[in-house]
Amino acid sequence: MKLENLIHEKPLLLDAFPQWFKDLKQSALQQAKTFGFPHHKVESWRFTPLRQLRDVSFSRINSIKPSTSHPFENVDWQDIEALWKGKTFHQGTFLDALNIGLINDVHVLRICENNTADTPVRLHFDTLEEVFNFSHLVIIVENGIEAHIELRLGNKSTKESHFLHLLTHVVLKENATLNLIEIKQAGQGETMLQSLHVESAKGSYFNHYNINLGGGFLREDINIQLNGALAQVDLKGLFTPRYTEYVDVHSQVNHNVPNCESHQDYRGILNCESHGVFNARVFIAKDAQKTNASQVNHNLLLSRSARINTNPQLEIYADDVKANHGSTVGELDDEALFYMQSRGINPDDAKRLLIAGFAGNIIETLGSENLKNELRETLDAWFDFSYTKLK
Amino acid sequence: MSDDRKFNDNMTEQDYKYGFVTDIEADTLPPGLNEDVIRFISLKKKEPEFILNYRLKAFKNWKKMTEPNWPHLSYSKTDFQAISYYSAPKTKELLESLDEVDPKLLETYKKLGIPLEEQKMLAGVAVDAVFDSVSVATTFKEELSKVGIIFCPISEAIRDYPELIKKYMGSVVPSTDNFYAALNAAVFTDGSFVYIPKGVRSPMELSTYFRINASNTGQFERTLIIADEGSYVSYLEGCTAPMRDENQLHAAVVELVALKDAQIKYSTVQNWYPGDKNGKGGIYNFVTKRAIAQGENSKISWTQVETGSAVTWKYPSVILKGDHSVGEFYSVALTSNYQQADTGTKMIHIGKNTKSTIISKGISARHAHNTYRGEVKVMKDAEDARNFSQCDSILIGDECGAHTFPYIDVRNPSAQVEHEATISNISEDQLFYCNQRGINTEEAIAMIVNGFCKEVFKELPMEFAVEAQKLMAVSLEGSVG
Amino acid sequence: MLSIQNLHASVNGKEILKGVTLEVKTGELHAIMGLNGSGKSTLANIIAGKNTYEITKGDIFYKGESILGKAPEARSNEGIFLSFQYPVVIPGVNNTSFLQAAYNAKQRYLGNDEIDAIDFLDLIKEKIKLVKMDDKYLRRGVNEGFSGGEKKRNEILQMVTLEPEMAILDETDSGLDIDALRIVTDGVNAFRNPSRSFLVITHYQRILDYLNPDVIHVMIDGKIVKTGGPELAHVLEEKGYAWLENPSESM
Structure with a gap:
């Protein structure tokens, strides 16, 4: 069974699910059908070697729960419903829609107490091989709390084929801080995609590290909504692909309100026949005056057969803003x-x-x-x- | 600031200075496009068989293609069957001198500030004036032909130099390249042809003034410039169109070929009717411009100042094929009212030690949208390729948009590619500073915008640089005269 | 020449000037001293016509006429010049062309012929000697890549070229070393004559040693709390502003 055929699966509708969630799952799968498998004519998949993704084929689907050092909350469906109300991202892309359709659980991590960089909440996804793993994570950082989370994806010593699609929904309440350090380190046969949706309230700070140290096919889709004044976002990343590895970062940062800041700094070191993609877009809405936004991507190509696509993009509708970007490629x-x-x-x-x-x-x-x-x-x-x- | 804002609004509302129509009887085909129309054009132009076949093949391809929807543009799509594909001023035979030209036509040029005779004497510019798709006046031909330069309408070149046409036309922009290029290949009416022989440096700048005149007539210019080994030419293209309510389509193709050690400098000032301040009317400008730096050490330089058109879709590009070849793109795009521009360049590095520079300045005022879209591609064998790109934008007012979409694709580790972009506005501090020195806001904005564009203007030939600066001021001012 | 009467001004509802009254006669040089935030620069900007302030009360008369309704460029053309505390950078706009545009704007206003680029260059080459500025700065963008001191010299160059009758120097001394201060004040002194007036805004008495002011005002919290002769600067230097802290006592 290929990835693109998962749309024909029946969604798992547990008795424990409220009706709205069952409806959402069904409409999500329908939506995935409408989208169809990603193709190169869609801007966000233009540079992705889709064949690699298309060829993933397993016979089972698994809804995976990560190991964690901080207990997940018992799912309060009413709470989730309130959180997702009016949101469309669950059905925004083929894979996100598939995710919602096929998961049988939502893992909610609520941080109500400060922790430190040395004592982070540790999450690890060590996926089952030869299975389509899907998982859905909700991270909520309460008002004024500073949280540190270390999220590890993959198992570097595995020789088997793995697949993981993780949809993470981060909700930063007012003046909350989240330091999310994400480390992907996997074997050559692993395909891992994370779709990260962040909602930033007033005065919040999202500090994200996206460290890609290995894996056959790695992709991160970051979607940030700056919804409250003085919210700030730092997206930092490192990717070091080798062999024929593929690593991809697509980010979309939306400045919806005035006086927010976003900075992106990604570094790529590419070897062998690897291929990297950095595709970042900053959107500054009409009323988002006094925005300060930057995008930087520097790359080292170490081999004759490596390839990088770097596309830092600005889409600006407000005049009193500071925005700049820069990309370099060199040896x-x-x-x-x-x-x-x-x-x-x-x-x-x-x-x-x-x-x-x-x-x-x-x-x-x-x-x-x-x-x-x-x-x-x-x-x-x-x-x-x-x-x-x-x- | 609210007062200043209002002021800015006023000054971008200026009416189009060149809005008038010349009522010369045009020999115009009824609207519609089919094989017969193409055969008619070809027959009318007394074309050889191979051109007719070229057109028909392109038409066949075009029918299978769809209009691109990826640009950051929104406009009502053109009904290609509602366009008339041939329109020419009535001429008996090709004219020998200016005296034979319709005096009304000459009057039109005068209004536009293009006095042919004066230019002959003062600027030493040879002008091949294209009026509604057919060239009616060519000057300096003799002087140019002394050094072996061919500068003529492309329809004439098709008859007189079929070998050059066969070899080069469509070699840089194939008829299958894109929707508009295919359409152009099928129905192109006229345009310019330039051939600079080996080792010749053109003794003057070559220039064509385009003018769209007849109502509802698409313009399908086709230009081909070939610079043979070791030659040099600077070509100027400038244009302005009369006011018109219906949208007029312009889908030109320009191809440049530079052989070993040759250099082509192509400069454009584009000032077509941009539509009124409510976004009504204006030209649709869908142009395919591409150059190949084919030989070793060849160099292509595109410079453009785009202030006109309602919608601009234009990416003058360079294929850097020859080793040590150089590609340059200098651009100023000014959009105001409801104008939209999606413009930029492609630099494709194929040869070794190739070098490209991109300097782009975008200005958006009122409700306009201005997008830079560019691609830098370094192919696998392009050792030691270098690219530097700088794309800056200025926003004037809070209803407009400025967007920067660069694409960088590198497949060779010895490449050095750098891209930078900034977005800013004209600060209140700058305006107050100028005001305090006695300079009014209108003048101050023009001055600041011209300063912002300086790096591009210095690439223009002198006469054009002056014209361009005036054009910026006119495009931004409200109270001229 | 300049008469300010009970001027009140606020920005975003916060009152900055709380009733300033000041009279500068033709030919006089006045100084306003005061600490940061006392409203000195606000006053200078309001005289020049910056529109970020709201005038809530009072008036400003220049040559006997209220100027509050006039655009900044009109005030400039009529002879008011402000040397900015922080001169503004205008990238790409040639310094000479900028000054020529300003000069010609004034000529147009006065009904005189405009000057062409060649004659203006001759004029500016004379003027630049007064401020001992390297003429490479003429070819740069306005204040682009200038040091703090060069920017201030450039302000004085603009002043001597535009020949205002009422010049306001807003902290022209800040950021200048002693040599540069000397050059700038020499430029100002050479420019003084009985038909021109000056308003010099500063923290320190240092610049006043070179300029021989006729009158000194002290400004605290949006009001002029003390006015006196040149000796006042030295008293302030000695005692600091603290002895004036309570304005009602010192008045």
């Missing part, structure tokens, strides 16, 4: 390499240092020392393996 700086060599550093170490420095712009801003160390080591190993040995 390691020859002069810097030569300079280091002239100081007695061998070329491999020099390259290692330059790459570490490049990625450091993202990694070194993390709050947790342990995590920084872990990522530095991972990157070092990445360098040893994929750069020194493969080159």
Whole structure:
């Protein structure tokens, strides 16, 4: 059974589900049928190697629950109904609609107490192999609370084929802060997609790290709605694909109200025959004056066969705003390499240092020392393996 | 600020200065498009068989294509059967000198500030004036032909230089390229042809003034410029159209070919009727412009100042095929009232050590929407390719939009590609500063916008640069004279 | 020349000027001293016609005529010049062309012939000597890439070129080293004559040592709390503004 054929599945309608949810599931599957499987003529799938996605084929569907260090709430369907009322994102794309249609649970994480970068809530999705895994997560950060969440996707030692589609709905209440550190580290056979929908209320801060360290096919669709004044968003990311890996980031940041800020900073290091896509769009609504928005994407191509598409996009309808973006693509700086060599550093170490420095712009801003160390080591190993040995 | 806002509104409401119609009897086909119409055009123009076949093939393809809907534009789609595909001023034979030209026509040019005779003497510009699809006056032909330069209507080139046409027409923009290019290939009426022989530097800037005149007549110009090895040419294209209620379609194709060590500089000032302040009328400008820097060390430079048209869809592009070839795109796009522009460029790096530069300045006022859309592509074997792109926008007022959609696709690790963009407005501080120095708001805005566009204007030939600056001021001012 | 009468002004409902009265006679140089936020720069901007303030009471007369209803450019053309505390950068607009546009706007207003670019260049080359500015700054964008000191010199260059009768210098001394201050004040002094008046706004007495003011006003919290001769600057320098803290006592 191929992914595109899942639309023919019967939605699982448990007795415990309220009628509105059963209706939503049915209409979502119907919507998925209407959309049809993504194709290249749709702007958001223009650069994606769809064949890879189309070829995923398993015989079972699984609604997966992640392991967590913080208990999920018992689902209060009325609460969920209120939260989703008037929202359309559940049926906004083929995959999101499929997700709603096929899950049999919603996992609600409500954060009412502060925690720290060193004691984050830890979530891990270690998926079953040879199964279509779908999961739906709702994260609510209450008024004025500062939360740290570490979300890990995938299992790097697996050799099997995996598929995960995760739909995450983040609700930031007034003056709430969420530091969401997402690490995707998976095997070559893993296909993982996350669709992240964030609603930012007044004065809230969403600080997102999207670290992609491995996986055959990784895609993140980020959708941010800045709905309250003085809300702020930082989207930082790192991707280091190798082999024939594909990694994709599509972000849409909507400034719906005045006086909000959004900043995006993504770094890509691409090796072997890998392919990366950074497609970010900032939308500034007519009345969203005094917006401050930026998008930056820097990329290093380390191999003749690697490819990057970088499309930072601005769509602006308000005149009193600050908005800018920049993208670069290049290889390691020859002069810097030569300079280091002239100081007695061998070329491999020099390259290692330059790459570490490049990625450091993202990694070194993390709050947790342990995590920084872990990522530095991972990157070092990445360098040893994929750069020194493969080159 | 509210007072200033009102002021800005006033100044962008100025009426179109060049709105008048010349009532020359036109030899016009009834509206509609089918094979017979194409055969009629071809016959009327005494074309050889291969051109007719080229047209018919393109028409066949066009029928299978659909109008693109990806641009950031909204407009009522054109009814292609409601357009008349041929219209020419009545001429006996090709005219030899200006004296033979219809005096009314000359009067029209005068109103537009295009005095042919004066230009002959003062600017040394050879003018191939296209009036409703057929060229009626060509000057300086003799002087150009002394050095072997061919500068003539493309219909004439089809008859006189079929080998060059066969080799190059459609080689850069194939008739299957896109909806409008296919339509153009099927029904093109006339346009300019330029051939610069090996090693020749054109002794003057070549220029064509386009003018759309007859009611409801689509314009399908086709221009082909070939710069042979080691040659150089600077070509100027400028245009302005009379006021008209119905939307007029313009779907031109421009192809440039630069061989080894050759250089083509193509500059455009586009000032077609943009519609009135309520968004009524105005030209639809769907142009396909593409160049190939085919030979080693060749160079293509596009410079455009776009202030007219209701809807603009235009991406002058460069295929950087030759090693060490260079592509440049300098653009100013000013939109006001209900104008919409979706414009930019494509730089396709194929050869080694190729270099491209993109400088784009967008200005939106009142209810206008201005989109930069560009692509930089570095192919697998394009070693050491370089690109720098800078795309800035200014918004004047809070009802307009400015959008920047760059696409960067790199497949070679030795590439260096940089893209930057900023969006800003004209600050109240800047306006107050100018006011305090005695400069009124209207003048201040024109000055600030011209300053914003400076990097592009300095790429224009001198006469054009002056004209362009005036055009910016006129397009933004309300109370001219 | 300039007469301000019981001027009240607010921004976003907050009152900044709370009844300023001031009289500058032809040929006089007045100084307004005061701390940050006392309303000095607001006053300067209002005289020049900035429209972000709401005048709630009072009036400003220039050459005997109320100017409150006039556009900033009209006030400028009639001879009011403001040297900005923070001169504005206008990217890409050539500094010389800008000044020529301003100069010609004034000539048009006065009914004189406009000057062409070549003659203007000659004129500006003379004027620039007064402020000892490198002529490379003439070729740059207005204040683009200028240091703080260069911007202030450029303001004075504009002043001596436009030849106003009422010049307001808003903290022209801030950010200047001693040499630059010397150059700027020399420029101002060379420009003084019996038909021109000046209003110099500053924190410090330093600039006044070079300018020999006729009258000094002290402004606190939107009001002029004390007016005196040149000696007042030295008293302030010694005692600070604290001794004037309670305005009613000092009046």
